[in-house]
Amino acid sequence: MPELRVGVYPGTFDPVTNGHIDIIKRASRLVDRLVIGIASNAGKGPLFSIEERVGIVREVVAALCPAMQKDRIEVQPFDTLLMHFVETVGARVIIRGLRAVSDFEYEFQMAGMNARLNPEIETIFLMASDRNQFISSRFVKEIGRLGGEIGHFVTPGVAGHLARRFAQERRKSDHAKGRVQTLEDS
Numbered sequence: 663m664p665e666l667r668v669g670v671y672p673g674t675f676d677p678v679t680n681g682h683i684d685i686i687k688r689a690s691r692l693v694d695r696l697v698i699g700i701a702s703n704a705g706k707g708p709l710f711s712i713e714e715r716v717g718i719v720r721e722v723v724a725a726l727c728p729a730m731q732k733d734r735i736e737v738q739p740f741d742t743l744l745m746h747f748v749e750t751v752g753a754r755v756i757i758r759g760l761r762a763v764s765d766f767e768y769e770f771q772m773a774g775m776n777a778r779l780n781p782e783i784e785t786i787f788l789m790a791s792d793r794n795q796f797i798s799s800r801f802v803k804e805i806g807r808l809g810g811e812i813g814h815f816v817t818p819g820v821a822g823h824l825a826r827r828f829a830q831e832r833r834k835s836d837h838a839k840g841r842v843q844t845l846e847d848s
Contacts, residue, residue, distance in 0.1 A: 669693035669755040670748050674701050676708040677820050678719050681794035685759040688788055697751045702741035712739045718823055745779040761790045
C-alpha cells in the first residue's frame, strides 16, 4: 500500500477566514490527509483561545466537507516549533497561502529555515484566489470590532463567534467605565 501524502496547513486562524477556507479546500485536493495546525501563538495576543480556535475551525471543516472531515482533514493545536509538529503528525509537506508579494518574502524566509531544520519536508505555496487576496484575520477583527459588515470575509458561524466576542468586550469595557465613573463620582 502506498504511503499517504500528509500535509500540514499551519496558522493562527484567529479567526478562520474565507481565504483560509479556500486554501483548505485546495490543499485537501493535493494531499491524502490534511492536518490543519492551529498555532498557540500567544505573542500575537489572539482574540480567541487555542481551544476556541480549534473548535471554530473544526465547525467550519465539518460544514465544508462532512464526509471527508473524519478521514482526510483534521484539526490539531500545537505550541511547538512548526517543524516538530510536522514531524509528529508524519507530514512531508507544509502548505502556506500567499495573498500578496509582501507575504512571499516572509514565507520564503520561513521555508528556507524549515528546509534547514528538515530538508525532507517540502513547502508548497498556494496563491490566494483573487476574491480572497485582501482578506486577513487582522482586518476582519478590526472591521468587526468597529461594527462593520464582515459577512463577505468569514462564514456565518465565524461571524457569530466574532459578534459574541465583541459583545463580551463591549460589556467589559462598559463595566470598567461604569466603575471608573462611580469612583470619580464619590
